[in-house]
Amino acid sequence: xxxxxxxxxxxxxxxxxxxxxxxxxxxxxxxxxxxxxxxxxxxxxxxxxxxxxxxxxxxxxxxxxxxxxxxxxxxxxxxxxxxxxxxxxxxxxxxxxxxxxxxxxxxxxxxxxxxxxxxxxxxxxxxxxxxxxxxxxxxxxxxxxxxxxxxxxxxxxxxxxxxxxxxxxxxxxxxxxxxxxxxxxxxxxxxxxxxxxxxxxxxxxxxxxxxxxxxxxxxxxxxxxxxxxxxxxxxxxxxxxxxxxxxxxxxxxxxxxxxxxxxxxxxx
Amino acid sequence: xxxxxxxxxxxxxxxxxxxxxxxxxxxxxxxxxxxxxxxxxxxxxxxxxxxxxxxxxxxxxxxxxxxxxxxxxxxxxxxxxxxxxxxxxxxxxxxxxxxxxxxxxxxxxxxxxxxxxxxxxxxxxxxxxxxxxxxxxxxxxxxxxxxxxxxxxxxxxxxxxxxxxxxxxxxxxxxxxxxxxxxxxxxxxxxxxxxxxxxxxxxxxxxxxxxxxxxxxxxxxxxxxxxxxxxxxxxxxxxxxxxxxxxxxxxxxxxxxxxxxxxxxxxxxxxxxxxxxxxxxxxxxxxxxxxxxxxxxxxxxxxxxxxxxxxxxxxxxxxxxxxxxxxxxxxxxxxxxxxxxxxxxxxxxxxxxxxxxxxxxxxxxxxxxxxxxxxxxxxxxxxxxxxxx
Amino acid sequence: xxxxxxxxxxxxxxxxxxxxxxxxxxxxxxxxxxxxxxxxxxxxxxxxxxxxxxxxxxxxxxxxxxxxxxxxxxxxxxxxxxxxxxxxxxxxxxxxxxxxxxxxxxxxxxxxxxxxxxxxxxxxxxxxxxxxxxxxxxxxxxxxxxxxxxxxxxxxxxxxxxxxxxxxxxxxxxxxxxxxxxxxxxxxxxxxxxxxxxxxxxxxxxxxxxxxxxxxxxxxxxxxxxxxxxxxxxxxxxxxxxxxxxxxxxxxxxxxxxxxxxxxxxxxxxxxxxxxxxxxxxxxxxxxxxxxxxxxxxxxxxx
Numbered sequence: 001x002x003x004x005x006x007x008x009x010x011x012x013x014x015x016x017x018x019x020x021x022x023x024x025x026x027x028x029x030x031x032x033x034x035x036x037x038x039x040x041x042x043x044x045x046x047x048x049x050x051x052x053x054x055x056x057x058x059x060x061x062x063x064x065x066x067x068x069x070x071x072x073x074x075x076x077x078x079x080x081x082x083x084x085x086x087x088x089x090x091x092x093x094x095x096x097x098x099x100x101x102x103x104x105x106x107x108x109x110x111x112x113x114x115x116x117x118x119x120x121x122x123x124x125x126x127x128x129x130x131x132x133x134x135x136x137x138x139x140x141x142x143x144x145x146x147x148x149x150x151x152x153x154x155x156x157x158x159x160x161x162x163x164x165x166x167x168x169x170x171x172x173x174x175x176x177x178x179x180x181x182x183x184x185x186x187x188x189x190x191x192x193x194x195x196x197x198x199x200x201x202x203x204x205x206x207x208x209x210x211x212x213x214x215x216x217x218x219x220x221x222x223x224x225x226x227x228x229x230x231x232x233x234x235x236x237x238x239x240x241x242x243x244x245x246x247x248x249x250x251x252x253x254x255x256x257x258x259x260x261x262x263x264x265x266x267x268x
Numbered sequence: 269x270x271x272x273x274x275x276x277x278x279x280x281x282x283x284x285x286x287x288x289x290x291x292x293x294x295x296x297x298x299x300x301x302x303x304x305x306x307x308x309x310x311x312x313x314x315x316x317x318x319x320x321x322x323x324x325x326x327x328x329x330x331x332x333x334x335x336x337x338x339x340x341x342x343x344x345x346x347x348x349x350x351x352x353x354x355x356x357x358x359x360x361x362x363x364x365x366x367x368x369x370x371x372x373x374x375x376x377x378x379x380x381x382x383x384x385x386x387x388x389x390x391x392x393x394x395x396x397x398x399x400x401x402x403x404x405x406x407x408x409x410x411x412x413x414x415x416x417x418x419x420x421x422x423x424x425x426x427x428x429x430x431x432x433x434x435x436x437x438x439x440x441x442x443x444x445x446x447x448x449x450x451x452x453x454x455x456x457x458x459x460x461x462x463x464x465x466x467x468x469x470x471x472x473x474x475x476x477x478x479x480x481x482x483x484x485x486x487x488x489x490x491x492x493x494x495x496x497x498x499x500x501x502x503x504x505x506x507x508x509x510x511x512x513x514x515x516x517x518x519x520x521x522x523x524x525x526x527x528x529x530x531x532x533x534x535x536x537x538x539x540x541x542x543x544x545x546x547x548x549x550x551x552x553x554x555x556x557x558x559x560x561x562x563x564x565x566x567x568x569x570x571x572x573x574x575x576x577x578x579x580x581x582x583x584x585x586x587x588x589x590x591x592x593x594x595x596x597x598x599x600x601x602x603x604x605x606x607x608x609x610x611x612x613x614x615x616x617x618x619x620x621x622x623x624x625x626x627x628x629x630x631x632x633x634x635x636x637x638x639x640x641x642x643x644x645x646x647x648x649x650x651x652x653x654x655x656x657x
Numbered sequence: 658x659x660x661x662x663x664x665x666x667x668x669x670x671x672x673x674x675x676x677x678x679x680x681x682x683x684x685x686x687x688x689x690x691x692x693x694x695x696x697x698x699x700x701x702x703x704x705x706x707x708x709x710x711x712x713x714x715x716x717x718x719x720x721x722x723x724x725x726x727x728x729x730x731x732x733x734x735x736x737x738x739x740x741x742x743x744x745x746x747x748x749x750x751x752x753x754x755x756x757x758x759x760x761x762x763x764x765x766x767x768x769x770x771x772x773x774x775x776x777x778x779x780x781x782x783x784x785x786x787x788x789x790x791x792x793x794x795x796x797x798x799x800x801x802x803x804x805x806x807x808x809x810x811x812x813x814x815x816x817x818x819x820x821x822x823x824x825x826x827x828x829x830x831x832x833x834x835x836x837x838x839x840x841x842x843x844x845x846x847x848x849x850x851x852x853x854x855x856x857x858x859x860x861x862x863x864x865x866x867x868x869x870x871x872x873x874x875x876x877x878x879x880x881x882x883x884x885x886x887x888x889x890x891x892x893x894x895x896x897x898x899x900x901x902x903x904x905x906x907x908x909x910x911x912x913x914x915x916x917x918x919x920x921x922x923x924x925x926x927x928x929x930x931x932x933x934x935x936x937x938x939x940x941x942x943x944x945x946x947x948x949x950x951x952x953x954x955x956x957x958x959x960x
Contacts, residue, residue: 003872010771017768018787021843024802025794027812031805038517038537039801041811081695088691100692101957102948103699109893109944111901113917114710114937115703117924121713121934122706129363141703144695149960153852156958198792204904208925212364213318213343221797225908227323227346228510228533231801238798245793246786253786354723355928381722450826456912504829505912518808520828646720649927654742656914 025242032235039231054236063220064237070132070216071200074139078196081140082147083189090155107142115141116209123210130212138210139200146199147192154188191256194248201241217241300382301561302413310391310570317568319344320356320368322555323509324529324589325419330581338575340568348508349457350374350628351649357383361560366569368560369419371553372407373459373481373628379408379415384558386413391570394577394595401622402594407629408556416558417573420582422591422613423552423625424455424463425543427526427534429516436544440467442523444494449501453515453524456505458645458652459628463525463551464491464498466626470548480551481631482642488651495655505656509533516541528590545624552625586613592621707941714934723928733935743919747939750916753831754899757838758892761846764839766888769847770880773854785851788844796841797904803837804828804909829911837909838899845898846891853887853959854880886959889951893960896947900940916940 035045054060089101107115119138123130158181166176204218211219217237224230319326323346335341345365347353353370360383361368370378378384389395395403395417402418409415428437432451440463443452454460462480468490469477477487503521506512512530515521517539531543557573559566575581582593583601592613593602599610614621635642715729737743772784791799806812808828818824827833857880865875903917916939923933951957 006872007775010767010775013767014771014784017764017843018784020764020840021787021791024799024806024840025791027802027805028794028798031802038539039514039805040517041805041815081698084691085695088688088695100696102952103704104695105893105948105957105960107703109897109948111897111917111940111944113901113903113920114707114941117920117930117933117937118706118710119702120924121709121930122702124359125709137702141698144698148695153960198789202792202796204797205902212362213345215343218795218797221795222904223346224510225797225801226348226508226510228513234795234798234801238795242790242794246790249789249793250782250786253782253789256785349926351926351928355925358723358928377721377723381724502912504910507907511908514804514808515829518810518828520809520826644720649929650736650740653914653919653922654740656912657742657745 028235028242029239032232032239034232034235037232050232050236054233054240057230057233059215059220060217060233060237063215063217066132066214067201067217070135070139071197073136074143074200075193075197077136077140078143078147079189079193082144082192082196083151085144085148086151086155090152104145104148106145108145112142112203112205113209116206119206120209130210132214134210134212135207135214135216138206139203142206143196143200146195147189150188150192150195151185154185158184187255191252194252299379299410299413299415301379301385301415302411304385304561306386306388307391307566307570308388310574311567313338313340313568313571314565315339315341315568317342317367317565317572318365319572320347320353320365321345322347322369322527324533325369325555325585327585327588329588330576330584334572334575338568338571340565340571342572346508349455350459351457354378354381354383357560359383360385360562363562363564365560366563366565367557367572369555369557370416371555371628372405373553373630375407375416375556375558377630378558379410383561384415385561385563386415387417387559387570387573389414389417392417392574392577394574394579394597397579397597398577398594399596402554405554405556407554408558416556417577418594419555419557419576420585420589420591420593421552421554421625421627422528422589423545423550425526425528425531425550426546427512427516427524427530427541427543429519429522430540430542432522436542437523438544438547440546440548441471443525444498444501446501448523450503451520451522452498452502453504453506453512453521454498454502455525456507456656458648459551460525461488461491461495461648461651462626462628462631464494466551467548468494479636480626481629482635483631484635484641485643488643488647492651492655499655499657513537529588532588532590549624549626551628553628586615710934710937713931714938716931718929718931725930733932734938736932737936737939743936746914746919747916749831749913750900750940751943753835753838753915754896756835757842757899758846758895760835760839761843761895762850762888762892764843765846765850765891766884769850769854769884769887770876772847772851773857788847788851792844799841800837800905800908803833803840807833807836807909828909831911831913833909833911834906837905838895838902841905842895842898845894846888849887849890849959850884851887853884853890857883886955889954889956890959893947893951893956897940897944900943 030043031039032050033046033048034043035047085104089097115138119134123134128134162180163176166180171179202218204222207216207219215223221234221238224234317340319342321344326342326344331342345356347356350371350373353368354374354377357365357368357378368378398418404412404414405418408418426437426440426443428442442448443454444467465477465480465483465487468475469480472490475487475490477483483491504511504515506515509527509529512524512526513533516530516534517537526543528543531541534541557576559569563569576585577595579595579597579601582595582598583605585591586593586598586602587606587609590613592615599615602609602613602615610616631643631645631648633640633642633644713725714733715731717726717728717730717732718724719726772781776784809824809826811828813827814824827836861879862875865879870878901917903915903921906913906915906918916936920933920936923929923936
């Protein structure tokens, strides 16, 4: 049922939305090579010097490294805790299951500033010094939700009959888990991990309240924007991050985007 | 000299504060950290230093040599207002921050909350060369105990686009003038109410405003009314140095209240701007590096305080920011680097210049006449939210 | 017939097998062990800190020292309710959140429809990657790019003027805030909408066609209702993210305050944590209501 005009209209819409999404990113790229230090339009000339400046800037490098460390630790923690929670919720019905479900949505559903302010007070009253660990705690809290949602969604779509069949054939519980369940949900785990990493890596609002004298990359970028001195370096490092993540994002999209509509049976 | 009067008022303010606020006798007693004895010598550097500063106070020009010589690697956070500095320093710096370059209006609050502790001026050799006013100023020295090292001071300026204003504006009235509607920017800071009061003190003498920080209810209401009238004319409020510079660079605003560093930064970027101090005078700030009570790297902190007090660094910072150094020997260095700069930044004639500036201080309930009717700062903060809307 | 009833331990290594099979055989034990770590985390850290926030809202601070005074009062709440400015700020924020949500829903739906139902598998993957990639480009950098686009001498005005149109003075206004919010949260709306649309079985659409429905009717009566949970799920994000954001209004707004600004300046500047906590109760309450509504519409299954 393809109507030629609606196809063209849809294609146009998609093109416009893509333009909308990518023009600001194109600007970021462009200004990474801006020969002038001021960010003004139109651009005066192009240069590669900012790349060298950024690489040699110890602050940027350590901020980038801290962000990666925090994101990796957060993702690891979130994977463990989020998957556990998804398995627990999916397989059995128990009293309060809905409440737990609701609870796990909160960190993403409540604005980040509330999580940040709440944690900040919590650490203050508990006498806990703000450090890389308080940053990780803050990030893990909402990253758990992301992993949980992804794994739960996939578990819901996993047909129980496959597992029952495996059991009938004599597989133990663990074998069923290892050989049947895990491969089925592997892509959702990868998707959850990537999303969690992305959220943690780019997080600024909660981090502002849970970081001490540490600079994650977003905190450093925010400081540069307010200072106005090193904006070209900001563009260089962000362009670098975009380039580095193109391949992983493509892989993740391939793995998780679209399991094929025809494969989902009508009656669930 | 006016400074003596300022000191007297500050002293009165301190002693009266205790009786005016109901639940703290905090300012009648000595500051909580008064009995903490500062070290008698500077030990080995701890390898790191965490600073809260005004944007532009830690520049690689003097940061890199310091890091190389002492091994103290600096992490700094720019604050946009005195309030932010007080907030960040909560809990004695929270065990995170070592020093803060606070202005006069934050110093007393920090001292009496107990977030900063006494410093030993004998460990800062250049302290001897400070101008006499800044050796023991009332905003960082209490009963002979120093809580910090004076740093630099300067005015809040009127920044304008030279293409729009062929002749420099002569009055603060331009930022209240509907002719420039949508082209004005002012700081996002409750202390800006004092600037409105300063303007009214000259344009509406009937209000009898003598001290823009100590306002009676009617004077306060008049200042608020002026700011509310100004509100639709303001294009944006700047909360950090970069915010205002971006707005001026793009031409979205052509006039506004600013700090001298905006002028130096924008001129270096080739933007057509200049600044001036209008006929009504200006508010200003005098900054001090204070030591946090729970500073994790006190030795590096002392090394830093020593470093930024030297004539070279004082001159470098003054020229970079556009402010006035406290070290009398800095003048010669400034002249060597940029002829005429000493006079331009009034490093050589502090007295006369000093008198034209109404330095930031925390508004308290005690008025100049000794009565308790003036508006304390907490109300400035809540009024500011209603002005912004 | 549940899986659990069929579990049969293999007679291999006694004790280990027995304990392993107990794990698989007793459902409530398994649930408890699996749920304990994340639940403990949530209760001990997240819920406790939220509860602490609620309690703090009833306290006050000493105005000079800004130390929290643990005396119970409703002052903070009274201040919010009695001062018209705060009510105006809350209203403005909710309106902006609703506007951004509707904008994103309108932009995202046709895009997600194309991705899910029209595009080939390869194009689908490419588009999905294209939607994910902006999430990796720093929020702040993209926000600053918009400042460069919208400001007085920026890309927008330059483009308008080069084709003879007058300059638009969009920067530093609520319109700019609306545009930027819609831009930044768009991927969060596209992804759940796409997931929901993608799950609609072809057979349903074919059946509708067989019954004589034309394309538009099918979209309206079959696709839209089935995709609604996905869109509502996406709206949870766009609404709550707008409700609490303070960075975009500060950098590109005209100085009008939103809830996020006031909470941020209350705590980060005035150090008035109790007041910030009291004000924070407002978005919490709003989102709680929103979540209840979203749950009714089935959004929780589409997250």
